[in-house]
Amino acid sequence: MLIRIGFVSIALAIFQNTPSSTFTYKLFQQRPRDEAMARAIEVGRKNLQATQRILYYNAAHGIRLYRMSSSLVPLATHPDVIIDVKEVYAKELAAIGEFIRKEDIRVTMHPNQFTLLNGNDKVVEAAVRDLEYHNALMDGMGLDGMHKINIHIGGVYGDKEKAVQKLYDNFHLVSEPIRKRLTFENDDKAYTTLETLTACETLGQPMMLDIHHDWCNPCDSTPLDLLPRIHATWGDAPMKMHVSSPRDPSDFRAHSDYIDPERLLEFLRGCKKQGLERIDVMVEAKQKDLACLKLAEDLAKVRGIKRLDGAVLEM
DNA sequence: GCCAGTCAAGTCCCG
DNA sequence: CGGGACTTGACTGGC
Numbered sequence: 001m002l003i004r005i006g007f008v009s010i011a012l013a014i015f016q017n018t019p020s021s022t023f024t025y026k027l028f029q030q031r032p033r034d035e036a037m038a039r040a041i042e043v044g045r046k047n048l049q050a051t052q053r054i055l056y057y058n059a060a061h062g063i064r065l066y067r068m069s070s071s072l073v074p075l076a077t078h079p080d081v082i083i084d085v086k087e088v089y090a091k092e093l094a095a096i097g098e099f100i101r102k103e104d105i106r107v108t109m110h111p112n113q114f115t116l117l118n119g120n121d122k123v124v125e126a127a128v129r130d131l132e133y134h135n136a137l138m139d140g141m142g143l144d145g146m147h148k149i150n151i152h153i154g155g156v157y158g159d160k161e162k163a164v165q166k167l168y169d170n171f172h173l174v175s176e177p178i179r180k181r182l183t184f185e186n187d188d189k190a191y192t193t194l195e196t197l198t199a200c201e202t203l204g205q206p207m208m209l210d211i212h213h214d215w216c217n218p219c220d221s222t223p224l225d226l227l228p229r230i231h232a233t234w235g236d237a238p239m240k241m242h243v244s245s246p247r248d249p250s251d252f253r254a255h256s257d258y259i260d261p262e263r264l265l266e267f268l269r270g271c272k273k274q275g276l277e278r279i280d281v282m283v284e285a286k287q288k289d290l291a292c293l294k295l296a297e298d299l300a301k302v303r304g305i306k307r308l309d310g311a312v313l314e315m
Numbered sequence: 316g317c318c319a320g321t322c323a324a325g326t327c328c329c330g
Numbered sequence: 331c332g333g334g335a336c337t338t339g340a341c342t343g344g345c
Contacts, residue, residue, distance in 0.1 A: 025323080071340090154326095
């Protein structure tokens with residue numbers, strides 16, 4: 001079984017290279033419109049350059065899974081601003097996409113917690129706009145449907161069944177190109193693995209298993225019990241999952257600096273036993289790329305696991 | 316150059 | 331129903 005490990009957004013090993021520089025609406029309003037617009041576009045370009053640099057770093061370190069920042073282009077979806085990212089950054093996006101394909105890196109994006117498809121009309125409208133923005137970036141990179149955009153089921157609003165039904169009812173608002181990329185992740189408080197899986201099966205979208213969220217918010221079945229069904233939702237695309245470790249027993253939901261390989265290893269062994277040929281593991285840890293490489297190093301010490309590259313292993 | 320406060324988003328809990 | 335917590339990294343302003 002091939003295991004590819006990745007990290008989120010920023011490479012700490014690179015000096016002063018954030019892909020998430022901001023330009024807030026408050027500041028936007030304080031300047032003449034033309035100047036403010038130019039500034040927003042410039043910040044976006046800087047973030048894309050930082051992203052390109054991180055991808056160089058990933059290729060050099062054998063890291064073939066990466067979640068891009070969701071704050072690449074500030075204010076791109078703000079109703080009063082709106083930046084056509086595919087047009088404005090056509091050259092930059094094409095170059096990044098070409099590099100991603102050449103180096104066989106799988107990229108994903110994860111709109112923030114405020115992007116939900118089951119809220120009120122205004123919330124859903126903003127969420128769809130946000131998904132279109134994320135999709136436009138990946139489209140501009142010329143990436144296929146293996147590169148995913150991940151969100152959560154959404155709010156509960158006092159009645160989970162009704163709230164999930166709202167998601168189903170709203171799903172027609174999500175365009176076909178976005179559906180090719182959209183995954184749903186179980187969360188640490190509201191929607192369990194089984195509830196998320198059921199929604200994914202109903203909608204025909206892949207399920208992103210977050211194993212730490214499952215520990216925080218378990219259901220009657222274990223992730224390994226549900227693995228055949230979860231795996232099936234991915235179709236032709238390799239299955240992807242999230243892992244993080246609790247920072248502290250008293251602060252269980254928060255992410256720690258690095259990943260404790262033990263509990264993950266137990267899950268990976270179960271995956272191997274069930275015949276999975278490949279799994280992509282996204283590390284969510286404070287130490288980002290350093291935690292990703294450390295996990296690869298730790299897993300490589302385990303008997304039966306071979307490190308093929310920086311963050312690529314064979315089990 | 317450091318530290319505290321601000322910003323942005325939507326939900327959920329408390330009063 | 332209004333306000334604060336939650337979350338996260340970047341950034342601003344005071345000293």
